[in-house]
Amino acid sequence: METETGRVEAFSDGVFAIIITILVLELKVPEETGSDFWHGVREQWPHYAAYVVSFLIIGVMWVNHHTIFGHIKRVDRPLLFLNLLVLMVVSVIPYTTNVLAEHLMEEGGSANAAAVLYSLLTVAYALAFLAFWWYVTRVGHLFHDQVDKAGARATRVRFGLGAIAYPLTVVLAFVSAPLTLVAHFLIALYYAANQIPIPLVVEEERLETASDLRK
Amino acid sequence: METETGRVEAFSDGVFAIIITILVLELKVPEETGSDFWHGVREQWPHYAAYVVSFLIIGVMWVNHHTIFGHIKRVDRPLLFLNLLVLMVVSVIPYTTNVLAEHLMEEGGSANAAAVLYSLLTVAYALAFLAFWWYVTRVGHLFHDQVDKAGARATRVRFGLGAIAYPLTVVLAFVSAPLTLVAHFLIALYYAANQIPIPLVVEEERLETASDLRK
Amino acid sequence: METETGRVEAFSDGVFAIIITILVLELKVPEETGSDFWHGVREQWPHYAAYVVSFLIIGVMWVNHHTIFGHIKRVDRPLLFLNLLVLMVVSVIPYTTNVLAEHLMEEGGSANAAAVLYSLLTVAYALAFLAFWWYVTRVGHLFHDQVDKAGARATRVRFGLGAIAYPLTVVLAFVSAPLTLVAHFLIALYYAANQIPIPLVVEEERLETASDLRK
Amino acid sequence: METETGRVEAFSDGVFAIIITILVLELKVPEETGSDFWHGVREQWPHYAAYVVSFLIIGVMWVNHHTIFGHIKRVDRPLLFLNLLVLMVVSVIPYTTNVLAEHLMEEGGSANAAAVLYSLLTVAYALAFLAFWWYVTRVGHLFHDQVDKAGARATRVRFGLGAIAYPLTVVLAFVSAPLTLVAHFLIALYYAANQIPIPLVVEEERLETASDLRK
Numbered sequence: 001m002e003t004e005t006g007r008v009e010a011f012s013d014g015v016f017a018i019i020i021t022i023l024v025l026e027l028k029v030p031e032e033t034g035s036d037f038w039h040g041v042r043e044q045w046p047h048y049a050a051y052v053v054s055f056l057i058i059g060v061m062w063v064n065h066h067t068i069f070g071h072i073k074r075v076d077r078p079l080l081f082l083n084l085l086v087l088m089v090v091s092v093i094p095y096t097t098n099v100l101a102e103h104l105m106e107e108g109g110s111a112n113a114a115a116v117l118y119s120l121l122t123v124a125y126a127l128a129f130l131a132f133w134w135y136v137t138r139v140g141h142l143f144h145d146q147v148d149k150a151g152a153r154a155t156r157v158r159f160g161l162g163a164i165a166y167p168l169t170v171v172l173a174f175v176s177a178p179l180t181l182v183a184h185f186l187i188a189l190y191y192a193a194n195q196i197p198i199p200l201v202v203e204e205e206r207l208e209t210a211s212d213l214r215k
Numbered sequence: 216m217e218t219e220t221g222r223v224e225a226f227s228d229g230v231f232a233i234i235i236t237i238l239v240l241e242l243k244v245p246e247e248t249g250s251d252f253w254h255g256v257r258e259q260w261p262h263y264a265a266y267v268v269s270f271l272i273i274g275v276m277w278v279n280h281h282t283i284f285g286h287i288k289r290v291d292r293p294l295l296f297l298n299l300l301v302l303m304v305v306s307v308i309p310y311t312t313n314v315l316a317e318h319l320m321e322e323g324g325s326a327n328a329a330a331v332l333y334s335l336l337t338v339a340y341a342l343a344f345l346a347f348w349w350y351v352t353r354v355g356h357l358f359h360d361q362v363d364k365a366g367a368r369a370t371r372v373r374f375g376l377g378a379i380a381y382p383l384t385v386v387l388a389f390v391s392a393p394l395t396l397v398a399h400f401l402i403a404l405y406y407a408a409n410q411i412p413i414p415l416v417v418e419e420e421r422l423e424t425a426s427d428l429r430k
Numbered sequence: 431m432e433t434e435t436g437r438v439e440a441f442s443d444g445v446f447a448i449i450i451t452i453l454v455l456e457l458k459v460p461e462e463t464g465s466d467f468w469h470g471v472r473e474q475w476p477h478y479a480a481y482v483v484s485f486l487i488i489g490v491m492w493v494n495h496h497t498i499f500g501h502i503k504r505v506d507r508p509l510l511f512l513n514l515l516v517l518m519v520v521s522v523i524p525y526t527t528n529v530l531a532e533h534l535m536e537e538g539g540s541a542n543a544a545a546v547l548y549s550l551l552t553v554a555y556a557l558a559f560l561a562f563w564w565y566v567t568r569v570g571h572l573f574h575d576q577v578d579k580a581g582a583r584a585t586r587v588r589f590g591l592g593a594i595a596y597p598l599t600v601v602l603a604f605v606s607a608p609l610t611l612v613a614h615f616l617i618a619l620y621y622a623a624n625q626i627p628i629p630l631v632v633e634e635e636r637l638e639t640a641s642d643l644r645k
Numbered sequence: 646m647e648t649e650t651g652r653v654e655a656f657s658d659g660v661f662a663i664i665i666t667i668l669v670l671e672l673k674v675p676e677e678t679g680s681d682f683w684h685g686v687r688e689q690w691p692h693y694a695a696y697v698v699s700f701l702i703i704g705v706m707w708v709n710h711h712t713i714f715g716h717i718k719r720v721d722r723p724l725l726f727l728n729l730l731v732l733m734v735v736s737v738i739p740y741t742t743n744v745l746a747e748h749l750m751e752e753g754g755s756a757n758a759a760a761v762l763y764s765l766l767t768v769a770y771a772l773a774f775l776a777f778w779w780y781v782t783r784v785g786h787l788f789h790d791q792v793d794k795a796g797a798r799a800t801r802v803r804f805g806l807g808a809i810a811y812p813l814t815v816v817l818a819f820v821s822a823p824l825t826l827v828a829h830f831l832i833a834l835y836y837a838a839n840q841i842p843i844p845l846v847v848e849e850e851r852l853e854t855a856s857d858l859r860k
Contacts, residue, residue, distance in 0.1 A: 007224055007281050009652055014232030014444075017659030020736070022240065025667065027740040034753030041762065055736070059729040063722070066652050077278070081407060084274040091235070091270070095242040108249030117256065192726060222439055222496050229447030229659075237455065292493070296622060299489040306450070306485070310457040323464030332471065437654055437711050444662030452670065507708070511837060514704040521665070521700070525672040538679030547686065 008075050008083060009066075015087045016062040019094060023051050023058075026098040046104035053181055054097040056188040061090060061125070064191065071152075072136065073144045082132040089125040096121045104177050115173035115180040122184065123170060126163040133159055165190075223290050223298060224281075230302045231277040234309060238266050238273075241313045261319035268396055269312040271403040276305060276340070279406065286367075287351065288359045297347045304340040311336045319392050330388035330395040337399065338385065341378040348374055380405075438505050438513060439496075445517045446492040449524060453481050453488075456528040476534035483611055484527040486618040491520060491555070494621065501582075502566065503574045512562045519555040526551045534607050545603035545610040552614065553600060556593040563589055595620075653720050653728060654711075660732045661707040664739060668696050668703075671743040691749035698826055699742040701833040706735060706770070709836065716797075717781065718789045727777045734770040741766045749822050760818035760825040767829065768815060771808040778804055810835075 030040025460470025675685025
């Protein structure tokens, strides 16, 4: 049975909101007292940096999730489970963030290994998102009427090409863990500015009318 | 007084979203440095496996909760409390997940005992869900008009039969804790694919119209 | 400026959902292995008991919050802050729950003291709720048209009388901490079954029509 | 593409609700037993005080966020990211709250340093909020039709002037950490009572009609 998108969006919003917020639980209180306090704060910088990068990554994913669902009219059972798969992978981000922050400044390979783990998870959620987008565009039966289904299907190539950036960060992780974190920051910025434009068969005005009616 | 389902769904979505997300808080950062890092990651596998199984279980329960509420028009006070009972039991899953993961590879019976605890909780939420579904279908006064009330009531037998799988996992837990985890994974997959189909007296098209009007 | 109740309900639902769910974070994994495992589980019983009682308390408060907002049409700034006060006090419940569970079986007065703390917080949220309900019923300008404003105002006496149970649990806490927990369980059951019935000037049917139109 | 505000508000509500609720996780259970219990509770007072102040700060910010979005009709991509920036900074509050509470009663400068950190974050979110409000009022293309765009733009001066209070608390932090906490409490109370009134070109009645229609 196909149903409306309302509750899936609400559930997904909840999961995204919680994941992005529990990132802060990984920031450790500096225990140094007196004049050493600021020294203790500075030593936390890998956690602060990882917090900012992961917050941006999750935020950008939420924006894109939001954009895609703005073009979907109904959900069916496979979509619910593909959405659940995306959420399952994304929910692990606070963990890999913490692992990376804890090991970022270590020597002897564990920093690189932690960066590999962090990057592998980004590959995983890129694949999950790709599967989700593949299913949505394959038939296009869940789209709003105004969406150009053939055009939406065509975005899959570009979407897939963009996803190549993630496996490359796994390679970069063997070179430098801090550079890997910078790379993920830049990729998130790129996806913040460059959404996959979903073409419409009618002018935007009509879609807005339609989505107003839907509510 | 009977009221609409909106806020109950929102509250339940919130609880499901939080439960499914705090599962990640149980994943421990490996403390090993240098070349031992991956060894430390591998040692966490019971936590990773338990994370995936419990995420799937909670996700499937959310999908079924979502499906049932898609057929309910109004809520009354008993339903609110039966729903609360379901949520109370489901909310314990992150705890039993953690207990099972911590003890999964131990010898001397504690792994089996932890698996028994995990399985007993699944029996508890199967019973809570059954009570919820029993109440909804008993009179059927809360259903949408399009729902075939007699047909919905008839699903209770199949629903109850399916629930027998849970007590069987309690027995299996005495044999092997890892096998019990696998069994719960398979049961969740089964419920993902096999919902209780709630029959409608009219064609699906009309229900959709009705639920559009409701919003 | 008066606005609709939608976002206040969504925010409050979120807070209630999180408070009720993070209760589970206080359950400790038993560290005993082998045949001592169940002994370790049994020792956690104060945490399990406190979990059930506090889950019920928060759930009942959510149901009553839900019921009151079902009769409110608009919110103004004072109401937003009175609602925030209620949420601030309720949010402390996971803390006092944990304090009580940790000290429940101790001798030498700390169990009683923890029960006093737990009970004092229930007095605090009863007062906050009372202030909230007092403000809503004082003028009644935020109610739906169908609500009998004079009748709603009259419920304040009964509401206030019921609240006397909370200070009594503070006294009981000096006698026995476990009994205090039982008392709170019974009070929650009482409020689950006995809502303050808000009288309507018209038959219920019309209110439902009105709330359907509002959506 | 511009879309409706519904999901942004839901996501933001979720984040605000979680931030305000996880503050309670920082309250520590007193470990003292017997007659020392209350002594242990009293020693937690910096955590209790910091909890109340931060709860109020986040609550007031939510109310103001709620008020602003009540006047916005559509969101575009820059607004989504400015909103995300606000949320990113606000999400750090539980961390700085905990840092301040841990060090508040220490001697030798770390209390002041922690208060500086706490105050610097308030400067950061004042700036983020200012950027958000600047963008919304610059063109005013996202406002409801009833909003007086020139009047809304004029509020920016007052908004900016009010924000001067935050850097002043950074200075105050060098003098006294407890006084800084008191100052933040007073500033939050000030913003609770003094919203930036957004002028309307029509009487309030019509805006309400419009927002009713929008739903």
